[in-house]
Amino acid sequence: MSDSNLVSTSSDTEVATSEQFSDPGVPEHKLRLGDTDPKAAKRSERIVIALFGLSILGTIGMMAAYFGLPQDTSIAGVRIQNLTLGLGLGFALLGIGLGAIHWAKSLMSDHEVVEERHSVESSPEARAEAIQKLQDGVADAGVARRGVLKGAAISAVALFPLSFAVPLIGEIGADWNISKFRHTVWRRGVRLATDPTNRPIKASEVTIGSAYHVIPYAEDIDEEVRPGSHAWLDEKAKAIVLMVRMEPNELKEEDDRKDWSYEGIVAYSKVCTHVGCPVALYERQTHHLLCPCHQSTFDMADGAKVVFGPAKRPLPQLPITVDSEGYLVAQSDFTEPVGPSFWERLK
């Protein structure tokens, strides 16, 4: 659009509808340096040869690494094998790709060629013939005469998808047993044991400033949920506990929980009440417990109350005491469901 056109359309009140963009056509062909200067063409050729040469070197390098490197299974040995094989393979392919593209761009003819599209539609005669054949076929098969057969065929095809749709849809959310989230394997008298070594813990051995990652002692829980069984991982996921000991005078305890701790030893569920990450980054000096996923912070000296982050509820506390032999034991299960909220949590 030229300047004079712009002036005329803006000054006229009537928009000039005839002034439409015209097809600019193929831009003027520009010659490359290599098209006019044989030296430049020679230089491009050398670059392409060098790129293919890089590929050849890559292949040779990979072969050399494959046959030449010792069968070393140490970490360093495997690393050097992976590195050399990968670099060889990478350069072998990269050289071919770059060489081919540079060849095509700088040396092969780059004259623009226009190929007009042909019509997608078939000729009227061909279309009429095809429709005629279809109609003849339907008439010949006699579909219209056999009504029951037609109905049976349509029913069979229509019903078939049920065979995969019903199981697929039916299994969405099949497990509605939410009562399993209310309970863990902790119960009265189950000893606290170290995770993963499964040693019961004596209260006298827990020094101030300690943090123990605790699981229920295998011999104190039902056989079908013990470590090694299929159900154990599910049960462990709910029952994991972090136990710490601090100076008893540092502990702030609600009146109804005074007997849930033992001489400064407290045990809380390790499942975050936000979305259920294992919350275990215990800072001994501040007694803060940090969740690595979303930075919820709980104060283990003050009922595991939330002091920072997106969690809404304190961590559930496991009431503990000692048995006659001095081992730490649970007084009961957790008094509320562990982990993140769910609709029927407190029903």
Added chain:
Amino acid sequence: MKALAARRHHRFAPVVLIMLALLVTGAVYAALAPSSAQAEDAVTTADDIEHGAALFQANCATCHGVDAVGKADAPSLIGVGAAAVHFQVSTGRMPMQSNAPQAPVKPVQFDEKQTMQLAAYIASLAPGPEIPSAEAVDPTLGDPARGAALFSTNCAMCHNAVGAGGALSEGKYAPALWNTTPTQIYEAMITGPQSMPVFNESNITPEEKRDVIAYVVAQRDGTPGGENLGSLGPVSEGLWAWILGIGVLIGAAVWIGAKSS
């Protein structure tokens, strides 16, 4: 000298020079490199305690008090044991330079002998965790596979799955373990420095501690897959893939589409 100067353009001259330079570097390193702690050889004498007391008065008493009973900003050192002193001083954490969320690792201020003297003095005030023997921390005697199970339960949440370290709250952090010596790892477990809890013998037995050390040391061999990008997981790997990987792909696409000049 003249004969030597005449040969300086000889084609083997650079090779000879490099060999000489390597020899000198190696000799200097061997002479200056810190020797590893020989804990079991160190027999504490009254002399050591006396020297340690003098060092303590000169370097530590300002904050920890002349009797090492602590002040408002610094804890009491009664009963912390030789292990705690050795850990804090041999990693450079103590003497602390300034008040910060936690004491960082910095160049070590005392040599091994002075550190042992300080440790002997503090240990003489009250019994506490002792510096482990070389055998107790020898990673070649530990089982890295068992150590991995213990590490992932007890240590990995703060120190990262391979010991690359990680952030805690309010400016505190769990340091990376790449350069921590086996002795220091053991001492940290039994003394619980700063934010770290204590892992005593009933929690992780001495043998298990050696397994943990074997696992931590094994991570220093790197990974079979190549560059680990700091072992920091999806953050560094994602940055690498999205910025560098996609950047290179976009660049290649632009190059392929551009007309040759």
